Amino acid sequence: MTEKRFMAGNEAIAEAxxxxxxxxxxxxxxxxxxxxxxxxxxxxxxxxxxxxxxESEVAAIxxxxxxxxxxxxxxxxSSSPGISLMQEGISYIAAAELPCVIVNMMRGGPGLGGxxxxxxxxxxxxxxxxxxxxxxxxxxxxxxxxxxxLTMLAFDLADKYRNPVMVLGDGxxxxxxxxxxFPPPAKTEFSKKEWNLDGARNRPRHLIKTLYLxxxxxxxxNLAIAHKLGEAVKNEVRFESFMVDDADVxxxxxxxxxxxxxxxxxxxxENGVKAGLLRPISLYPFPYQQFAKVAESGxxxxxxxxxxxxxxxxxxxxxxxKTKVNFYSRVGGVVPGYDEIVREVEKTAKESG
Amino acid sequence: xxxxxxxxxxxxxxxxxxxxxxxxxxxxxxxxSAMKEGKHVTWIPSxxxxxxxxxxxCTVVVSDEEIGSPLIPRPRAVIVMNxxxxxxxxxxxxxxxxxxANSSFVTRSATxxxxxxxxxxxxxIASRVGNEKAANMVMLGAYVACTNIVSxxxxxxxxxxxFGAKREFLEANMLAFEEGMKFVQEKCLKTK
Numbered sequence: 022m023t024e025k026r027f028m029a030g031n032e033a034i035a036e037a038x039x040x041x042x043x044x045x046x047x048x049x050x051x052x053x054x055x056x057x058x059x060x061x062x063x064x065x066x067x068x069x070x071x072x073x074x075x076e077s078e079v080a081a082i083x084x085x086x087x088x089x090x091x092x093x094x095x096x097x098x099s100s101s102p103g104i105s106l107m108q109e110g111i112s113y114i115a116a117a118e119l120p121c122v123i124v125n126m127m128r129g130g131p132g133l134g135g136x137x138x139x140x141x142x143x144x145x146x147x148x149x150x151x152x153x154x155x156x157x158x159x160x161x162x163x164x165x166x167x168x169x170x171l172t173m174l175a176f177d178l179a180d181k182y183r184n185p186v187m188v189l190g191d192g193x194x195x196x197x198x199x200x201x202x203f204p205p206p207a208k209t210e211f212s213k214k215e216w217n218l219d220g221a222r223n224r225p226r227h228l229i230k231t232l233y234l235x236x237x238x239x240x241x242x243n244l245a246i247a248h249k250l251g252e253a254v255k256n257e258v259r260f261e262s263f264m265v266d267d268a269d270v271x272x273x274x275x276x277x278x279x280x281x282x283x284x285x286x287x288x289x290x291e292n293g294v295k296a297g298l299l300r301p302i303s304l305y306p307f308p309y310q311q312f313a314k315v316a317e318s319g320x321x322x323x324x325x326x327x328x329x330x331x332x333x334x335x336x337x338x339x340x341x342x343k344t345k346v347n348f349y350s351r352v353g354g355v356v357p358g359y360d361e362i363v364r365e366v367e368k369t370a371k372e373s374g
Numbered sequence: 375x376x377x378x379x380x381x382x383x384x385x386x387x388x389x390x391x392x393x394x395x396x397x398x399x400x401x402x403x404x405x406x407s408a409m410k411e412g413k414h415v416t417w418i419p420s421x422x423x424x425x426x427x428x429x430x431x432c433t434v435v436v437s438d439e440e441i442g443s444p445l446i447p448r449p450r451a452v453i454v455m456n457x458x459x460x461x462x463x464x465x466x467x468x469x470x471x472x473x474x475a476n477s478s479f480v481t482r483s484a485t486x487x488x489x490x491x492x493x494x495x496x497x498x499i500a501s502r503v504g505n506e507k508a509a510n511m512v513m514l515g516a517y518v519a520c521t522n523i524v525s526x527x528x529x530x531x532x533x534x535x536x537f538g539a540k541r542e543f544l545e546a547n548m549l550a551f552e553e554g555m556k557f558v559q560e561k562c563l564k565t566k
Binding site for chain 1: 376402406409416419440442447448513538
C-alpha cells in the first residue's frame, strides 16, 4: 500500500494524470479548477512534459487536438463556460478519433453564471455538446480517491476507443481535500499507435482529417464511430449500487450529490426508512438497465441533481413509465444538504404507489 | 450529523473568521492529523470572493467510516473568530452543540441557551506564549480538548510536517495549542 496523501480533488486529478503517463497539458485558467493548471505547471516540467497556458480555451483544445494526433497522452481542463468554448474542438477530436482527456469541474451557469458547484452541464457532457453525431465517454467521481482512479482509467479508455473521455466533477470536488492513494500505474509503457503523426520516415504517410465532402464516405465514418461507441456502451457501463437490495426508495444521483445522499441514507435508515442509492459512475454510457431493474422491482425512485432535471431524463428513459420518478434539485451553485434529501425521500416514501 | 445518530467515531466542525486568522490552516491541520491516525477526513473551504479579506470558513469531518457529506447544514461544533461568523453559524449549530468563540474579536455573548458556549481570549493567550498570530492554535487546542477527536501528539507531528521550513514559529504554535487545551480543561474543573 502506498502512503496516503492529503490533497484537493483538483490536485489529485492532476497527479493521477501525470502518473497515468500524461505528458502534455494545455489549459486556460478558470475557477474552480485553477489548481489543475497550477499543479500541472509545477509537475509536468519535473517529468519532462510540456505545460502550456494557452491564450484561450479555444486554443487550448486545438493544442490538445494536435498533441493527441501525435499519439501522446494529453489532457486539458476547464470549468463550464470554458468547456462551452471548447465544443468545436471537441467535436473535431471526436471526428478524428483521437484519444484525450478533458476535465470539467462544473460551476453554475448558464452564461458566466457563478463559481460554485453545479451539475448543469450533464446534457452537454453526455449528449454530444459539439456538432455532429458523437459522444464523449463520461466518468463522474464522487470522492477524491475515485477521481484519481477514474482519471487514470480515462486515459486507458481514450486509447482503447480512440475517443475523447471527460472526467466530470464540480467545484466542490475540486476544492475539497481528502486522503488519496496512488496505485502503482498498471503500465508505464504505452503501445505505439498505428495512426499517429510522427514524421512518416520510411513509412507511408498517416492522415488525420475531419472533412469528407462525399456523403456516402462521411456516412461510413459516422457509422464507424457509432459502432465503436456501441462497443463502449456494451463494455464500459459503471455504477455503484449502495443499499439498494432492501430499499423502498432508491435515490439516483452522481458525483458530489451522491456522497451527500449516502449520509442522508444513513440517517433515513436510523429513522426506519429503507433508502438506497444507484450511482452512475459512467454517465456515458449510462446504466439504463440498472435503473430499469430498480423500476421493475417496484421500488420508488428519487433523482437528486444540481441541475433542473438533466440526468432525470435519462432515468425516465430507463424506467419507461414502470415506476414514478420524483425529482429534487438545487441549482445556481447551491448544494443540496443531506437534511433536504432526507425530507424528499420521506415524502417519496409516503406517496401511494 | 446529529448526535446519537452515529455509532463509532464521528465529529464535524465549521471554522469561521476573517481571512488571515488561520482558520483554513487549523482545519487542514486537524484533518491531516486525523488522517495520520488512520481516520477518514474531509476538509472543504468556502471559496470565492469572500476569501479576499471578508469572512472565510471551512468544514472538517472526521470519522472512522467512509464520509458521505462533506458539507454540514447543522454542525456539531463551530469555531468562530469574529462577529460576522458568530452571527452566521451560531443559528446553524445543533442542539447541545459546541460553540467556541474567540472573545478577543467576538464582542457579543451566545444568544442560544441550548448550546455549550465557551469564550476564549485566544489572541491574549497567544501573545502571552509568544506569538499573537497563533490565536488559531489556541482555538484548535480548545476544540481538541472538548472532543478528543485527535491526540495532542498527532497535532504536534502534523504541525511539524505542515509547517515545513517555518520552524521558528513551531514552538509558539505548539504552546498556543496547549494553552487552548488547558483553558478548556481548567474551565471544566471550575464548573464541576
